[in-house]
Amino acid sequence: MTEAELKKALAEVAGAVETMLAELMPDAAGPIGRLRAAMRHGSLNGGKRLRPFLLVGSADLFGVPRERSLRAGVALEMVHCYSLVHDDLPAMDDSDLRRGQPTVHKAYDDATAVLAGDALLTEAFGVLADPATHPDPAVRCRLVAGLARAAGSEGMVGGQAIDLSAERHGLDLAGIERLQALKTGALIAYACEAGALLGEASPEQTAALVDYARLLGLAFQIVDDLLDVEGTTEELGKPAQQDADLGKATFVVHLGVDGARRRAAELADKARCRLDSFGENADALRRTIDFVLARRS
Amino acid sequence: MTEAELKKALAEVAGAVETMLAELMPDAAGPIGRLRAAMRHGSLNGGKRLRPFLLVGSADLFGVPRERSLRAGVALEMVHCYSLVHDDLPAMDDSDLRRGQPTVHKAYDDATAVLAGDALLTEAFGVLADPATHPDPAVRCRLVAGLARAAGSEGMVGGQAIDLSAERHGLDLAGIERLQALKTGALIAYACEAGALLGEASPEQTAALVDYARLLGLAFQIVDDLLDVEGTTEELGKPAQQDADLGKATFVVHLGVDGARRRAAELADKARCRLDSFGENADALRRTIDFVLARRS
Numbered sequence: 001m002t003e004a005e006l007k008k009a010l011a012e013v014a015g016a017v018e019t020m021l022a023e024l025m026p027d028a029a030g031p032i033g034r035l036r037a038a039m040r041h042g043s044l045n046g047g048k049r050l051r052p053f054l055l056v057g058s059a060d061l062f063g064v065p066r067e068r069s070l071r072a073g074v075a076l077e078m079v080h081c082y083s084l085v086h087d088d089l090p091a092m093d094d095s096d097l098r099r100g101q102p103t104v105h106k107a108y109d110d111a112t113a114v115l116a117g118d119a120l121l122t123e124a125f126g127v128l129a130d131p132a133t134h135p136d137p138a139v140r141c142r143l144v145a146g147l148a149r150a151a152g153s154e155g156m157v158g159g160q161a162i163d164l165s166a167e168r169h170g171l172d173l174a175g176i177e178r179l180q181a182l183k184t185g186a187l188i189a190y191a192c193e194a195g196a197l198l199g200e201a202s203p204e205q206t207a208a209l210v211d212y213a214r215l216l217g218l219a220f221q222i223v224d225d226l227l228d229v230e231g232t233t234e235e236l237g238k239p240a241q242q243d244a245d246l247g248k249a250t251f252v253v254h255l256g257v258d259g260a261r262r263r264a265a266e267l268a269d270k271a272r273c274r275l276d277s278f279g280e281n282a283d284a285l286r287r288t289i290d291f292v293l294a295r296r297s
Numbered sequence: 298m299t300e301a302e303l304k305k306a307l308a309e310v311a312g313a314v315e316t317m318l319a320e321l322m323p324d325a326a327g328p329i330g331r332l333r334a335a336m337r338h339g340s341l342n343g344g345k346r347l348r349p350f351l352l353v354g355s356a357d358l359f360g361v362p363r364e365r366s367l368r369a370g371v372a373l374e375m376v377h378c379y380s381l382v383h384d385d386l387p388a389m390d391d392s393d394l395r396r397g398q399p400t401v402h403k404a405y406d407d408a409t410a411v412l413a414g415d416a417l418l419t420e421a422f423g424v425l426a427d428p429a430t431h432p433d434p435a436v437r438c439r440l441v442a443g444l445a446r447a448a449g450s451e452g453m454v455g456g457q458a459i460d461l462s463a464e465r466h467g468l469d470l471a472g473i474e475r476l477q478a479l480k481t482g483a484l485i486a487y488a489c490e491a492g493a494l495l496g497e498a499s500p501e502q503t504a505a506l507v508d509y510a511r512l513l514g515l516a517f518q519i520v521d522d523l524l525d526v527e528g529t530t531e532e533l534g535k536p537a538q539q540d541a542d543l544g545k546a547t548f549v550v551h552l553g554v555d556g557a558r559r560r561a562a563e564l565a566d567k568a569r570c571r572l573d574s575f576g577e578n579a580d581a582l583r584r585t586i587d588f589v590l591a592r593r594s
Contacts, residue, residue, distance in 0.1 A: 025450075031462035032455045039450065086415060091388070091407035110388035111461050114411070118383060118418065119450040125422040126445030129438045137434040141426045144441050148423025153322075153336065153416040158329045164408050165328035 006287040013056050013073070014049040016066075020074045024127065034108070038116035042104045043081040050220075050292075051076050051191045057284045058195025058209050068134055072143060072194050075127040079151050080187055082120035083160070085113055092164065093242075100237035121151075134198060142197050150190035159183025171249045180221040181214065188217035208274045212285065215271035220292050222264040225250040226257065227296070235297050268293055303584040310353050310370070311346040313363075317371045321424065331405070335413035339401045340378040347517075347589075348373050348488045354581045355492025355506050365431055369440060369491050372424040376448050377484055379417035380457070382410055389461065390539075397534035418448075431495055439494050447487035456480025468546045477518040478511065485514035505571045509582065512568035517589050519561040522547040523554065524593070532594050565590055 001009075025039045052073025059069035088095040088103040089110060096106050105113035127133065128143045149155055159182030162168065171179060192213035196206040225243065229252050233240045243250050251260045268289045275282040298306075322336045349370025356366035385392040385400040386407060393403050402410035424430065425440045446452055456479030459465065468476060489510035493503040522540065526549050530537045540547050548557045565586045572579040 028450075031458045031464060032450060034462070035450050035455065035458040082415075086411055089388070089411065091386070091411055112458070114383055114386065114388055115454050115458055115461075118379075118414075119454045121415065121418055122445050122449040122454065124445075126442050126449065129441035129445065131438075137438040140438050141428075141434040141441075144426035144438075145423050148419050148421075148426065152419040152423065153325075153329060153332055157412050157416045157419065158332065161332040161409070161412055162328045164412075165331070167328060 001283040001287045003287070003290070006284065006291055009284055010048070010053055010291070013053045013070070014047075016070050017049045017052045017074055017077055018044060018046075020070060021077070024074065024078075024123065035112065035115055035119065038104050038108045038112045039120055041101075041107055042085040042113075042116050043078060043120060045099050045101055047077075047081075047099065048295075049073075049077060050288075051080055051187060054188065054191035054213060054216075054285070054288065055195045057282075057288065058192045059198045060284070061195070061205075061209075061278055061281050062199025062201055064195070064198045067132070069195060069198055071127060071130070071133045072198060073191075075124040075133075075143075076147065076187065076191060076194065078120045078124035078127070079147065079156075082117040082124070083151075083156060083187075085117040085120065087160065089113055092160075095242075097233075098237065139197055139200070143194055146190055146193055146197065150186040150193075155182055155186035155190075156184075159186065169247055169249055173251075173254045176249060176251060176254065177218065180218060184221050184224075185214055185217035188220065189213040205277075208277060212271045212274035215267045215274065216289060216292060219264045219267040219271065219289070222251045222260050222267070223293060223295060225252045226260055226264075228252075229257065231296065237297060264293060298580040298584045300584070300587070303581065303588060306581055307345070307350055307588070310350045310367070311344075313367050314346045314349045314371055314374055315341060315343075317367060318374070321371065321375075321420065332409065332412055332416065335401050335405045335409045336417055338398075338404055339382040339410075339413050340375060340417060342396050342398055344374075344378075344396065345592075346370075346374060347585075348377055348484060351485065351488035351510060351513075351582070351585065352492045354579075354585065355489045356495045357581070358492070358502075358506075358575055358578050359496025359498055361492070361495045364429070366492060366495055368424060368427070368430045369495060370488075372421040372430075372440075373444065373484065373488055373491065375417045375421035375424070376444065376453075379414040379421070380448075380453055380484075382414040382417070384457065386410055389457075392535060392539075394530075394535050436494060436497070440491055443487055443490055443494065447483040447490075452479055452483035452487075453481075456483065466544055466546060470548075470551045473546060473548060473551065474515065477515060481518050481521075482511055482514035485517065486510040502574070505574060509568045509571035512564045512571065513586060513589060516561045516564040516568065516586070519548045519557050519564070520590060520592060522549045523557055523561075525549075526554065528593065534594060561590060 021043050025036050027033055028036050055073040056069045085104045087093050089105055095103055104116055129140055134140050159179055162179045189210050192209040196209050228243045231240050271289055275286055318340050322333050324330055325333050352370040353366045382401045384390050386402055392400055401413055426437055431437050456476055459476045460480055486507050489506040493506050525540045528537050568586055572583055
């Protein structure tokens with residue numbers, strides 16, 4: 001798979017995700033219409049849709065029909081988007097800009113942003129539980145339980161709590177790895193876990209994919225830290241130098257720019273190894289590693 | 298069933314809910330421990346646990362084992378509690394007091410209250426999807442899908458959006474009924490729907506129970522409006538006269554105190570009729586109507 005082919009595949013999944021998201025949040029009259037518009041603003045914003053892409057790519061390994069893996073990917077993306085909407089709130093990171101657009105609380109108001117995030121999270125579970133996601137309800141229950149774990153207090157939200165804590169500034173490298181494994185890693189790992197669940201993969205296959213995702217997620221975060229230092233606000237679509245301005249300990253603070261880049265490359269190599277047993281079928285997932293390392297936003 | 302017996306039954310369910318909630322949110326080290334403490338603060342606060350009681354009472358009609366209906370009731374209560382935690386935020390109702398205690402954002406901070414609410418909501422779905430809630434995954438999926446609907450943008454969160462909207466002050470009686478049917482009614486109706494789902498009730502039985510719950514929910518809300526006018530802050534455990542101070546249209550504003558009381562009694566009678574087909578078994582649900590009408594907090 002060439003870089004151009006990967007970009008095409010990414011764009012294809014992103015387009016399908018965008019369409020399905022819009023269908024799930026139709027317009028409505030009155031205040032509910034405004035809430036829905038805020039939900040769309042927080043989710044239909046041209047994101048990379050990396051998590052759905054990983055989910056679909058993992059499910060593809062087992063021949064899962066795309067309409068199923070896309071639905072699960074959309075549910076996962078709704079959870080990712082809700083977390084960004086709440087993260088941007090004045091009470092949290094207080095960000096005005098996201099992907100070059102005003103954040104939801106800026107475009108609407110704080111209360112609407114809280115509610116839009118709440119609704120995105122709530123309805124994501126409805127999408128997973130729907131028979132259209134998988135004909136076997138046992139598989140759907142596992143998808144729901146897995147997402148609740150990955151997004152809850154021992155997963156993403158737990159990571160956010162660490163990120164906002166007083167201890168945040170003094171974290172050592174192991175502490176930052178743990179923080180990021182929860183804050184961004186848990187949902188990325190779930191993407192591959194969900195693909196394996198949909199495909200009723202063996203425990204070994206599932207473990208290999210989840211390992212791949214964890215390593216990729218960590219590399220992704222290191223690149224994020226590098227971009228925060230090296231990128232411009234225009235490239236990023238959000239303020240650059242945010243972490244440095246807040247005095248947060250990051251991979252770059254601990255490892256330096258070159259050290260962080262080396263560490264990301266090492267993790268990428270390890271992630272690649274975890275795909276060996278899947279042969280050529282895993283080319284899209286393999287190529288995604290390069291994409292994550294090379295990304296500029 | 299006497300009033301004393303109902304109070305005993307309520308206390309029994311409330312105690313079991315409290316125990317199970319505490320087990321689901323164990324202590325942890327560091328910032329996640331603080332997040333968990335905030336989750337417990339927002340949920341282990343001696344609430345009436347009316348929603349779990351309705352769920353358990355509905356499930357009892359069909360001989361559902363209590364350990365199953367209590368789990369579903371706990372999940373529902375987690376969603377109810379998350380909605381209170383977010384509702385109390387400065388960006389929303391800005392309340393300092395809830396059940397006589399400082400609200401979560403007062404006892405902790407705004408960011409922690411956002412995250413604690415998010416985690417309660419997320420993990421509620423994990424509780425429902427767990428095999429301990431019901432052995433049949435198809436039933437569990439229906440529970441998840443139903444809760445996502447009742448709590449999402451067409452249910453509770455939709456009601457909250459109406460409640461916070463600019464249109465709120467000018468609502469007529471039908472508008473207030475619709476608002477309350479969503480904001481508080483949807484979860485109360487889900488309580489009985491979930492009991493019916495667990496008991497694999499017939500469509501007629503389910504419809505009767507859901508009707509009962511909708512009527513009860515509306516009566517509950519009218520009593521809430523009456524208490525806001527007539528109760529004291531000490532009795533309520535939250536500021537009295539909040540609605541009047543905010544100039545909100547309520548049932549009392551439209552119907553007057555006597556008219557509102559009459560309307561609540563009419564709804565109560567209708568709710569009672571919906572239980573006729575269940576005979577004596579529905580005594581607890583019948584008695585709950587009186588409890589809701591007579592409550593002082």
